[in-house]
Amino acid sequence: MATERPHLAVIGAGPAGLAASLAAAAHGVRVTLIDSAAGAGGQFYRRPPAGLGARRPEALHHRWRTWRRLGDALAARVEAGTIRHLADHHVWCVEPVERAELVVHALLGPLQEEPVTVRADAVLLATGGYEKVLPFPGWTLPGVVTAGGAQAMLKGGLVVPGQRAVVAGTGPLLLPVATGLAAAGVEVAALVESADPKAFLRRPVALAAHPAKVAEGVRYGARLLRHHVKVLPRHTVVAAHGEQRLDAVTVAALDTHGRVGPGTERRIACDTLAVGHGMLAHIDLAESLGCRIDGLNVAVDEEQRTDVPGVWAAGETTGIGGAALSLAEGHIAGRSAAARLTGTRPDPHTWARAARSRRRAREFFAALDTVYAPPAHWTDQVTDETVVCRCEEVTAGAVRKAVDELGAGDVRTVKLLTRAGMGWCQGRMCEPAVAGLAGCEQTPARRLLARPVPLGVLARAGDPEDD
Amino acid sequence: MNPLELVGAEPGPAFTVTLDGREITALPGQTVAAALWAAGVTSWRATRGAGRPRGVFCGIGVCFDCLVTVNDRPNQRACLVPVRAGDTIRTQEGTGHGD
Numbered sequence: 078m079a080t081e082r083p084h085l086a087v088i089g090a091g092p093a094g095l096a097a098s099l100a101a102a103a104h105g106v107r108v109t110l111i112d113s114a115a116g117a118g119g120q121f122y123r124r125p126p127a128g129l130g131a132r133r134p135e136a137l138h139h140r141w142r143t144w145r146r147l148g149d150a151l152a153a154r155v156e157a158g159t160i161r162h163l164a165d166h167h168v169w170c171v172e173p174v175e176r177a178e179l180v181v182h183a184l185l186g187p188l189q190e191e192p193v194t195v196r197a198d199a200v201l202l203a204t205g206g207y208e209k210v211l212p213f214p215g216w217t218l219p220g221v222v223t224a225g226g227a228q229a230m231l232k233g234g235l236v237v238p239g240q241r242a243v244v245a246g247t248g249p250l251l252l253p254v255a256t257g258l259a260a261a262g263v264e265v266a267a268l269v270e271s272a273d274p275k276a277f278l279r280r281p282v283a284l285a286a287h288p289a290k291v292a293e294g295v296r297y298g299a300r301l302l303r304h305h306v307k308v309l310p311r312h313t314v315v316a317a318h319g320e321q322r323l324d325a326v327t328v329a330a331l332d333t334h335g336r337v338g339p340g341t342e343r344r345i346a347c348d349t350l351a352v353g354h355g356m357l358a359h360i361d362l363a364e365s366l367g368c369r370i371d372g373l374n375v376a377v378d379e380e381q382r383t384d385v386p387g388v389w390a391a392g393e394t395t396g397i398g399g400a401a402l403s404l405a406e407g408h409i410a411g412r413s414a415a416a417r418l419t420g421t422r423p424d425p426h427t428w429a430r431a432a433r434s435r436r437r438a439r440e441f442f443a444a445l446d447t448v449y450a451p452p453a454h455w456t457d458q459v460t461d462e463t464v465v466c467r468c469e470e471v472t473a474g475a476v477r478k479a480v481d482e483l484g485a486g487d488v489r490t491v492k493l494l495t496r497a498g499m500g501w502c503q504g505r506m507c508e509p510a511v512a513g514l515a516g517c518e519q520t521p522a523r524r525l526l527a528r529p530v531p532l533g534v535l536a537r538a539g540d541p542e543d544d
Numbered sequence: 545m546n547p548l549e550l551v552g553a554e555p556g557p558a559f560t561v562t563l564d565g566r567e568i569t570a571l572p573g574q575t576v577a578a579a580l581w582a583a584g585v586t587s588w589r590a591t592r593g594a595g596r597p598r599g600v601f602c603g604i605g606v607c608f609d610c611l612v613t614v615n616d617r618p619n620q621r622a623c624l625v626p627v628r629a630g631d632t633i634r635t636q637e638g639t640g641h642g643d
């Protein structure tokens with residue numbers, strides 16, 4: 078009987094959480110798939126809601142066939158009752174309770190006021206990540222958005238913020254963002270990449286081992302050409318200009334040391350700047366469960382288990398690596414969790430294919446990581462007046478003063494002295510910048526709650542009557 | 545080509561909402577932020593300190609830059625909240641609590 082099967086709660090319905098849920102459900106486990114979004118798919122397979130009546134959503138996607146397969150399989154499992162999909166559920170905490178059970182605490186809907194709890198025998202964290210943006214003068218102007226944010230608004234809402242855009246920063250995400258905006262009718266004036274993607278050519282082994290990735294790169298190149306997008310490698314945006322909204326950016330060339338070359342600045346008129354400097358993992362839930370964190374990612378073993386019993390993790394929460402890696406890790410995590418929950422011995426031979434894709438994708442991303450990087454001396458461009466903490470409006474000058482005059486040596490002390498990182502976003506947006514300005518490594522923030530929680534809900538969560 | 549044409553969208557019937565009293569047309573399924581972008585609006589908040597304009601930044605509910613007052617409830621994330629017919633949307637000043 079379905080209700081007697083062991084119960085796995087999967088948090089996050091992106092590629093990792095979907096693959097995990099399907100694998101676990103196919104191997105004797107009852108799954109509750111929980112996600113804050115209205116539909117499944119995560120960042121990669123974000124789709125317009127039904128009300129917009131998109132007949133060809135695939136025009137904004139690649140690898141749409143994979144989504145069709147995942148989406149259809151999810152629908153079939155939901156219909157059969159082996160997966161329960163809780164959309165619009167924002168998880169703020171996972172708590173271990175007695176008898177090897179875990180309780181997932183969530184808030185319902187966009188207002189996030191009504192509490193919901195889910196009890197499970199095990200939890201699989203597949204919460205993905207968010208974009209990192211380093212500050213520069215003018216980066217808080219309306220019209221400046223994260224590259225992924227522009228993509229999310231386009232894929233999910235079928236809207237663009239302006240008519241003429243510059244796409245800038247570093248990393249492979251800039252390519253689909255630039256080509257997506259161009260296809261949607263935005264004039265993309267330039268793609269400004271601080272790295273030199275040609276450096277990849279000096280890694281022939283990585284290239285030869287990943288022909289599909291090379292073909293993907295070539296396809297993006299062709300699309301950029303077709304849309305007349307000028308690519309400026311080894312360039313960076315040094316400032317965004319405008320009064321009430323963005324009207325231009327200044328870009329400049331970088332020398333071999335990652336410094337802005339004097340006299341290379343030029344101004345490009347635009348009403349949109351889509352900018353990103355890589356990705357960071359959502360690790361709050363794992364941190365509050367006490368899972369070991371490796372750098373800024375959740376640490377997992379070969380089976381995608383964390384070091385906390387009953388807690389698995391997969392996808393970008395364990396390290397940034399793109400949708401294909403998330404799918405492979407999700408599959409392995411789901412298989413391992415199912416085996417362990419049903420009391421069978423996990424047999425890695427039965428998921429050898431996924432393990433191979435995981436190894437290859439990790440290799441490829443490690444190679445990408447050696448190429449894509451923000452300019453080494455990005456802090457040179459950050460004037461003292463530049464707002465660093467967008468929520469609390471703390472300037473770079475205040476952060477520097479805390480470091481130089483008050484002796485702050487880490488992000489936490491800067492936060493106490495300046496309030497940088499104490500606002501609504503809980504430091505997610507400014508932590509990399511504060512660490513850079515303070516000259517220290519970014520370390521896990523140890524946020525107690527993954528979401529702001531109404532006080533009444535917090536008070537009741539401690540009450541055993543409630544769950 | 546605009547995004548709606550690109551995906552061959554046949555949206556449900558449009559409806560109106562107001563932004564600071566001005567009528568704006570929105571489509572079913574859109575978030576408040578998407579409806580405002582479609583109307584050419586990119587800022588709907590003035591920061592608590594310097595009173596600077598803000599709108600969407602992360603687009604996925606993480607940064608809280610897009611806070612807006614919808615039907616007298618301040619601090620709603622415009623990038624998450626679905627727009628509904630008749631919504632009264634207001635630029636949020638500071639905390640949105642009139643201080």
Ligand SMILES: Cc1cc2nc3c(=O)[nH]c(=O)nc-3n(C[C@H](O)[C@H](O)[C@H](O)COP(=O)(O)OP(=O)(O)OC[C@H]3O[C@@H](n4cnc5c(N)ncnc54)[C@H](O)[C@@H]3O)c2cc1C
Pocket residue numbers: 088089090091092093094111112113114118119120121122166167168169203204205206207208224225226228229250253254359391392393394399400403527602603604
């Ligand atoms: C804004 C954005 C846009 C992107 N666009 C692209 C793109 O166009 N092309 C591309 O190749 N890559 C894109 N990426 C990279 C993307 O992260 C990966 O391609 C891929 O989606 C990672 O899969 P995942 O399953 O690990 O995580 P995700 O796809 O990020 O899925 C994680 C899911 O967990 C949910 N979640 C997180 N925390 C909670 C919580 N506390 N409670 C409830 N639910 C939660 C999220 O809503 C999300 O649906 C984008 C990334 C971002 C941040």
Ligand code: FES
Pocket residue numbers: 599600601602603604605606607608609610611621622623624
């Ligand atoms: S734009 Fe970041 S939370 Fe809405």
